[in-house]
Amino acid sequence: MPEPIPFGQRLRSAMQASGPLCVGIDPHPALLEAWGLENTADGVRSFSLAVVEAMAGAAAILKPQVALYERFGSKGFGALEDTLSAAKAAGLLTLADAKRGDIGSTMAAYATAWLDDASPLASDAVTLSPYLGYESLRPALDLAAATGRGVFVLGLTSNPEGPSVQHVGGENSVAKTIIDQVTAENSGAEDLGHIGLVVGATIGDAPAKLGIDLAASKAPLLTPGLGAQGATAADIAKSFVSSYGQVLGTSSRDILKAGPDKTALRDKALRVRDELLAAS
Numbered sequence: 236m237p238e239p240i241p242f243g244q245r246l247r248s249a250m251q252a253s254g255p256l257c258v259g260i261d262p263h264p265a266l267l268e269a270w271g272l273e274n275t276a277d278g279v280r281s282f283s284l285a286v287v288e289a290m291a292g293a294a295a296i297l298k299p300q301v302a303l304y305e306r307f308g309s310k311g312f313g314a315l316e317d318t319l320s321a322a323k324a325a326g327l328l329t330l331a332d333a334k335r336g337d338i339g340s341t342m343a344a345y346a347t348a349w350l351d352d353a354s355p356l357a358s359d360a361v362t363l364s365p366y367l368g369y370e371s372l373r374p375a376l377d378l379a380a381a382t383g384r385g386v387f388v389l390g391l392t393s394n395p396e397g398p399s400v401q402h403v404g405g406e407n408s409v410a411k412t413i414i415d416q417v418t419a420e421n422s423g424a425e426d427l428g429h430i431g432l433v434v435g436a437t438i439g440d441a442p443a444k445l446g447i448d449l450a451a452s453k454a455p456l457l458t459p460g461l462g463a464q465g466a467t468a469a470d471i472a473k474s475f476v477s478s479y480g481q482v483l484g485t486s487s488r489d490i491l492k493a494g495p496d497k498t499a500l501r502d503k504a505l506r507v508r509d510e511l512l513a514a515s
């Protein structure tokens with residue numbers, strides 16, 4: 236078997252070809268209704284396949300929000316599998332937003348579910364929560380490296396409750412401890428490593444205040460909070476000055492509400508992408 240191409244390289248190529256945008260697929264009941272679809276697994280499948288079709292060439296990566304499929308049990312997971320297959324066929328990378336995190340032995344099973352070639356849910360990357368300790372994620376970190384996949388570890392999240400945990404410790408904050416471990420792990424990468432970080436677009440001056448050097452992490456930086464949560468491309472450019480080249484701007488509802496017309500959906504994504512490019 237040839238060595239797989241590392242995720243950081245695959246992501247960089249996709250960002251160069253299509254721009255630094257991740258489109259979130261979050262089939263919320265209100266969006267399904269606005270699109271004239273039923274709030275069922277079939278509705279979620281139709282919604283997701285339309286997003287995939289609209290985004291080829293406009294986004295580097297798609298991020299299905301697993302919770303919105305999971306609520307329909309096995310039928311919902313079936314819709315997610317079809318979405319992942321369609322994205323692959325369309326040449327789009329996939330990031331399963333599953334936010335997994337558990338003790339190491341269970342983590343090995345989560346890693347197999349999302350990152351093993353043989354799994355029906357295998358994605359190019361998965362989001363992980365490091366709050367059982369960064370090293371508890373080891374099975375997923377290692378399987379991602381071995382299979383040319385990636386992970387995105389929560390660092391500084393976009394929600395207002397995040398700082399109550401992540402900022403604790405001041406100059407030795409919880410977030411900095413996690414990000415330092417990501418930095419060490421990505422140190423051999425020439426450009427982007429395979430361990431990404433989730434750092435919200437809404438975080439303002441938190442990296443500077445906490446003494447966090449995001450550029451040194453070599454992590455692809457997923458920045459939710461753009462659009463529906465109020466942040467703009469200009470906010471991202473301000474918070475991520477020296478690491479802007481690592482930023483993968485991500486937005487879900489603000490783009491999805493432009494559907495169901497696929498041209499309108501794609502045009503909205505292209506506008507968000509162009510704002511991200513212009514803010515650099």
Ligand SMILES: O=C(O)c1cc(=O)[nH]c(=O)n1[C@@H]1O[C@H](COP(=O)(O)O)[C@@H](O)[C@H]1O
Nearest residue numbers: 300362392393433435459463464486487488
């Ligand atoms: O990991 C994530 O993607 C994530 C982390 C975070 O800090 N904040 C955050 O909003 N997200 C996810 O990003 C998406 C944001 O959706 P919109 O607010 O509609 O753009 C949702 O699927 C969230 O679960």
